Amino acid sequence: MTGGTSDRLILTPDQRVRVFVSSTLTELAAEREAVRAAVDRLHLLTVMFEAGARPHAPRDVYRSYLAQSQIFVGIYDESYGWIGPDSTISGLADEYRLARGLPRLVYVKEPAPDRDPRLVDLLAEVAADLDVVRRRFRSPDELRGLVERDLAALLSQRFHQTRQARAGEPGEVLRVPSARTPLVGREHELEVLTSRLTQDRVSLLTLVGPGGVGKTRLATALAERVACGYPDGVRFVDLSTAAGVDGVGEVFARALRLRTSDNVGSFDDVESFLRAKRMLLVVDNFEHVAGAAPGLAALLRAAPGVTALVTSRAPLRLTDERVYRVPPLRSAPQSTRTDLATITQRFSAVRLFVDRARAADRRFRLTDDNVEPVLEITRRLGGVPLAIELAAARVPLLPPAQIAALLDDQLSLLTGGQRDLPARQRTVRDTLAWSYRLLPPDARRLFARTGVFTGGFDLAAVEAVCAGESFDVFTALESLVDAALVEPDENDRFRMVDSVRLYALERLAADDDATAVRDRHAAHFVDFALLAAPHLNTPDSPVWLDRLDRDLPNLGAATDWLLESGRPGEALRIGWAIWPLWWQRGYIDESRRYISGILDQAARLSPKLHGRALVASGAMALVSGQDEQARGDFERARVLAREADDPVTEARALGPLGSFASRDGDHERAGQLLREAYELAINGDQQWLISLFHSRIGMIAYREGDPAAARRHLDDAVRVSAQGGDELGMVVARYTAAVVRSADGDGAGAHHSLLAGLRLAARSGDQASVGLFLAAFADLAGADGRLDRAVRLAAAAASFETPSSKLWMRAYVPPWPVAGPGLATIRVRLGDDVFDRGWREGERLGLRGAIDEAARE
Structure with missing residues (x-):
């Protein structure tokens, strides 16, 4: 071989992903065939125990088959399965545990009134596992559909993660709105802004400009580009949903998935959580709550590793703020005379119009016949992206020359009492009014009703607010999508950019039916x-x-x-x-x-x-x-x-x-x-x-000196939570059981219970409980004399704890029976340098690293 490829494995064309299927053979025979059909439909290979290798011992067979598989699928009903002569657990349980490290999809048949208690315990273990997808099903047909969808999603997700996720993180690193269309004409801005974030290391960068100039789209593209520089990820905070200035901290907490309480300011919880993080916050629509700027400044001072990328119609006027005024796209001067290729290369406003026009009508091309009206449209709209997109969306119905003529004739009439607005903001509003007037009457009526929605909507919600109307809702909605006033979103939902939503609210306020629309919205x-x-x-x-x-x-x-x-x-x-x-x-x-x-x-x-x-x-x-x-x-x-x-x-x-x-x-x-x-x-x-x-009740029994009754109640708490899928109940049960076991001197039992609870809390995004469990692990490590490990775990715990999280858990679980030395004592024993180094290491573990550290015996 040549070209440096000799060290690479070249797969043959028939290589396919192997899916190992674990279940009892007779009880779930029909279900196994349903899974086989789902796997075959996706052109993967099904690996089943009964396929061959008869001369070998059963455990050797399934161990070997698992070692050669890439995905594990477990199907469970009522039976715990066969237990071999030299084993204490069934092959079913052994297969599940041996599959750690593989993607695991688990399907549980319901109802199962006679389920073996040992299988109930195994399913509780499954429910507590961070990395397992768990579903319920009732029939083989339902199971087949679930498996097919989950396998397809798994393969797609894992491909996506290889492009975005970084080592040491559980996968949710980048959380910003996904873009449906390419970013056009912002190459220079991206280069400049990337340099400011990566080289100048600014802590607060504000993208300023009128509505419709593309601040949010530019901010999310920039976040995607620089995400790898923020080990704790990127989070998107949309302040258009804030209930005034007082609600800003609440929106930040929600974006970070933090619990709040009525006795602690939300910004205090946010500051506590972010204090040791290295994270990028994309804070959108700050103009809605400009009075909250001092709170953001205090947050950034408290969390020096956090950078805020803000979008706003005006600067925040903070000391450390660096302002970037987002320019409109470049339009061609009036006297431009050059070839088509040069025009599209030099003038980004034209490129955007052509791109969006072609998205609306694949037949559209920039030609010598239409180039002049396209140039006129982009000039008339001042290079404002939203206005250009609204105009380009009309190409399937109107040629560019007619769009240009209508803009010239009509925009000057659509003042709407807003002539005191800045020119570009007025352009957006007038273009919205122009686009609105071009809608069919039914679509205009629907557009006004969309103003009642906050944060997006689905088709069922639209149909509900239009109940009793004489028009076809779906057809009218298609008109709004075609006109670029409404965007299809993920999860079969629709969204509107902020400028469009505010205009729709204006139209709703002018509607005689506004009260009835709000009533129908509330009823839905x-x-x-x-x-x-x-x-x-x-x-x-x-x-x-x-x-x-x-x-x-x-x-x-x-x-x-x-x-x-x-x-x-x-x-x-x-x-x-x-x-x-x-x-x-x-x-x-x-x-x-x-x-x-x-x-x-x-x-x-x-x-x-x-x-x-x-x-x-x-x-x-x-x-x-x-x-x-x-x-x-x-x-x-x-x-x-x-x-x-x-x-x-x-x-x-x-x-x-x-x-x-x-x-x-x-x-x-x-x-x-x-x-x-x-x-x-x-x-x-x-x-x-x-x-x-x-x-x-179990904790009371323990305090009254009846540990056997305490264990029975806590086992019942785990069982009931597992059967009902109650994550909070399971977390409480696991932690309380660990408290009892630790107080009894059963460190190994406490470790097992804490680990199950930690994994479940992490899987469900319960960061308050994550901090609680890690703090308990730190105490166990200190009690065992592993002081350096105790420091790392204590620091990891502190990185997830907030003032509110401590109040929350106090309401649910008993206090931990401290057995190890306090942090002050550990600092004295280790010395300041070793302690501080260990603390920094713990703060940087992240969720996945903290779980791995806790899991070590």
Whole structure:
């Protein structure tokens, strides 16, 4: 061989990915065939135990087959499987554990009323594993579809990650909006801005310009280019969704997936989390909350490794800010006379028009016949990208000459009372008005109604707000997409750039039907919340939480409208349905605001709804460290729930009251309240409450000197959480079990329980629990005398902990029984230099590195 390729493996054309299928052979025969069909359809190879190698021992067969496979698929029903004569676990369990390191897809058949308890334990292990995709299915046909989709997504995702993810990270490094179209004409700007971020090392770079000039698109392209320089990743913060200046910290916390509380400022949590991070924050639409600039400055001072890339219509006027005024694209002067190739090369405004026109109509070409009107259009629009895109979108209906004529004739008439705006901003608004007037009447009507949405929407939501209209919604929506007023987004959703959304809001405000539109919007999102509710705190919960998260701005807007129009009961229906989203994602600022608004109108609530609102208020106070308010809310809620015969709400009130009694040392009363709550939860089939109460009752049993009863309850908590897919209950159960085992001197058992909980918390994005588990690992390491490891783990824990996260976990889990030396003592023993070096190493571990460090025995 030549050319330096002799050290490379050259694969033959028949190489295919091998998919190892693990399941019992007879119980799931039909399901195995369904998986084989799905794998074959994707042109992969199915590897099954029964395929051959009969002379060999079964364990040797599946070990060898697994070693040659690239993907593991596990299918489970009720049987735990065969256990070999020299083994303590089944081949099914052994295969799963041997497959660590492979991508693992696990499918669990439901219902399974007679499932072997050993399989229940194995599935609990699966649920706690960070790297496993887990689904439920009911039939072979459903399984076939799930496997086919998951395999296709896995292969696509792994290809994508090889291009974007970096070593040591769990994969979610870059989180900015994906672009549907190429960035045109910004090569010079990207070079200049890349230099400022990578060479000048500025901490705050603000891209300034009028709406429509392309600030957000340029910022996201720049973030993609420089992402590799930020080991802790890139996060996108859209301030157009902030509820005023006071809500800015909340939006930052949500973008970083941080829990908040009512007793700690959100910016304090954000500062604490970012203090040791090396991260890029893309902060969009700062002009909406200009008064929050000092908060951003304080954040950057507290977190010297963080860079903020801001978009705004005006500078923030901060000391360390570097401002870059985003220019319009280059348009050709009036007297331009040159060939077509030179025009497209020299004038980026023309390139953009041609690119978007061809996207709208593949037949379009820049020719000698249309070049002059194209030049005129780009000149007339001042090189503003959004205006050019709106004009180019009309090419399928109008030739460039007619577009140019209409712009000349009509834009000067579309003042709309906005002639005091800067020229380029006026150009965008007038072009929007021009594009709006060219829409068919039905599309104009739909466009106004899209103004009710915040943060995007799907087809079902559009159809809901147009209920009773005489036009075809899908056809009208297609017109808006064709006109570049609405963009298709991922997950079958649609979005509007900020300038377009604000114009749609203007059109909605001028509509006589605006109140009815807002009513229909609110009714749709009440229904959506109620649709999601049964799926939350189940194995399907992650999918539904993500769906709710995407529409969180719309759910909030619906709640605001219902409160504004005096319907607190309807607002509470949303909050009561989606509370697991607020709870598991930690959106306490938002939930507290809405619950307070509901309680301000308590006179309009029935006793049942009033009790539920008080339970919610008490829960927010509990995780905010406001114990006296929480006690009062829960006591009042308990009385109202009993009067209204609402056992679920009563159980939710009794559980925390039992925890308060235990904290006060009154274990007898605590046990009584928790057992009463447990019975109510059983009768109400509230699995997540049942798991939580098992953990709390188990801890009381331990404190009363009955470790056997404690272990039974904690095992039951793990089992119930695993069956219901309750991640929060599982995290609480694992941590509480580790507390009991550590206090009993069972370090190995505590390590096992902590590791299972840590992996689950990381998988679900629960950073508050990640910090909690890592701090416990640090104590175990210190108790074992591994002081350098204790320092690294303590630093890793601190990099995930925030003031609110500590309050949150205090509300759910018992204090850790400290066994190792404190950090001050470790510093003395190791010396300042060794301690500080270890601390820096721990801060830089990241999520994946911290898990690997914790997992080491």
